Amino acid sequence: MTEADDVENKKESKEKTPQTEEDYGGTDLSSATVQLKDITIYPDRRLTAYDRGPVKAYAAKSRNGHDCFVLLCEKEFVPRTATVGKLGNIINPDLMKPIGYGTFFWPPDQSFRLGFIYERNVGAPLMKAGDEMALGLKQEVVMNAVIKPLVNVFLDMWDSELVHGCVNPFNMYKKEGAKLEGVYLGDCLSLPFSYAQPALFEPAPRAMADPIGRGYISFENDLYAFGATLAVLLRSHDHMKDFNEREIVKHKLEFGSYTTLIGKDHFTGAILELLRGLLQDDRRQRWGIEEVLTWMDGRRLSPKQGTSVLKRAARPIKFKKKNYLRPDLLAVDLTDDVEESGRLIESDELNQWLIRSVDDKDAAKALEGAIEKANETGKGIGYLEKLVCCASTALAPGLSLQYKGHCLLPEGVGAAMAKAIARKENMTPFVELFTKGILSYWLNINVDEVSNAPTLFTRFNDCRDTLKDRAPGRGLERCVYILSAEAPCMSEMLDKYYVQSPEDLILAYEDMAQREMRLPFFFDRHIIAFLAVRDYKVIGPHFIDLNSKDKYRVLTATLRIFSNIQKRSNVGKLPGLSSWLADEMKPLSEHFHDQELKKKIKKKLVKLGEGGDLSKILDLLDNVSTIETDNMGFRFAMEEYQRLRTEAHRLQASLEKGKGFGKEAGREISAIVSGLIAAVVILAFTLIYFSQDKIF
């Protein structure tokens, strides 16, 4: 069992596993139900038998009255929502498929939760927590009830390019009836890959990693888990009963998976070939689905047996008073004492041991490379941890990297970061994995073993780049969403919501508004980073505005982003959010110069706030022609004001002069008047003179 399972099982140990309706304690079914589409969920009816580690099961009922159960996901364990569609397309009676999924309000913790709904037409799981992991079933029973149906399931999944990630007897359910006549393969969506997978069912490199840090698995890992499951069902003794997970890993490394799982049991006949083929530690030699089908057709194959080809040393090396003959086993234990490991690595002793005793010059060269890598970032704080991490990777390529208490495979870093953020754990080790180039180093060493190495290189480089920048929308928060495509927004502001998309974000704000739980602002670093990765077009053009100190620019950008999301997503009217935004946007109406326009806009804003259409609010406040007209009007008004002021100054100065004002004009007018009178007089005299011949 995984550590997570152990913790959960301790919590639930006092509860009796319910198997029948009576076991539910006769709870009143009508009280406080939750509705997800046409499915009714009963938060007061726990179904511990269907729990998946930290994911708890509750009773539900479909509209047509079928008994169902819901697996209630935890935000910190990123579920595989992207796989739902593909899984839904598989038609196989032996594979449990969700009949519905989605987010719903969960009254017990007053928050929105994601859940997957399954029909409850299955029996008890093959094994329960605490059971001895050896069922000693007969080969014929296993063949008919487990192998045949599950091979068909794997074939269908192979065709759909899907991997399950949680193949083990705890996640297999009996078909109804007391006898084992068939099994259903259980849920694979509610948790990250392999999170609820006990180490026994994982190949050593993955088993060594923290359950949350195992990352994406390949189809061959499903087949390995299938082999391990068969071994557990068939074997009569659990000789690893007292081993913890780390000891199981080391046992697998030292003696191989087959020996670890089978132990002293002896199998004969065809099943032996299948087990050997599926439990191959060398993944290149492990059976694939084609070999399994060939085997089922009755043709016999002869898989190789034994551990991987790592060399053993002729002479042991001592570390913490223990002798080691294998570099990979030493690599697993190196992080137990970083200072001691540092001394061992930096001294020539380890190098000489690799060359002379192990006779592995490549490993010695890799170790030199690791020391060189560790020295790249100087011998300051964290040097020893980096040195030990790189050295253990060099000694045992393929094993998970171990750094400051974390044991991860690179593909699992995203899920591990999401969990750490949700739990508010120290994120420094994760930052250092990128900034110190530890992940890239691991990937370089294992480039041939990782199927999507180029993609991972690109992502890690993106993360390293984004960590250099502390601006909102970049930094550590962004790394989570780059590396974990299904991670919900981890913002504390959205603590009560499960936001997987920009649409979910505005719906979450709508819900907050309806519940009168308005926040002081709309965006924090997480939300900006989330949108930037999930839907760059929505937020990308507004980064500068959102990071501006000018509140008007921030408000305008906020409105544009939300309006854009609403327009694209067809979520319908959002009266709560629009009313909230209308209130928040009041300062924007102050950003017009024309006071009459301001009044009109304020009135309209109140009306539009009730309407629920964010784009109309945007049109009102962010209308280019209105803004330009207002600006132009303001400029003209300023010029007019200045002109009037100048005129007033001039006039005032002239008037203050007193006597002189207007006299010039007066003189000019008097000259004209005088001229006119003179002309009249002259004309009159001339006429009189010529008519009377003489005047005087």
Place this chain on the structure above:
Amino acid sequence: MAIGKKRKKAGWRGNLLVTIMFISSIIFLPTTVLLFVGMLPTIVVGIVDRTKERVRALTIGFMNFSGCFPYWLDLVSTDHTPEAAFKIITQPSTIVVMYMAAAIGYLIEWAMTGIVSNVLVQRGYRRLENIDDQKEKLIKRWGSEVTGEVPLDIHGFAVEAEESAKESD
């Protein structure tokens, strides 16, 4: 000074004009004598006038000339001789008429200037009131930012007191 400068600029043209006038005054000596004596008030005002473009002299001159005109008309239409001219100007009534006309010109100038000036002062005050009203309307519609007396940000809005305090820090 400005007029003086202009006269200096006139140069040979001015000299030519003076010469022509001088010759004309010799040729038309009776007219010259009559007008010189009759227009004496205008000549005096023209010399002492400090108004722009010597408008006052012009005003008085127009009226003064209208007073001289009947005598000059009589002179040119009867006996255009220096003796006749002397005979006219030696009559006291002639001088009275001519100079009274000039005095009327002066009265016109004094009255019209006073009236017009008064009217313009009143109009000036009304215009000032009108400007204040317009300024107030502009402030009411566009805010105090329109005055240009408030510190503005790049968008043309008043910089808040806190921000300006920060800036000054």
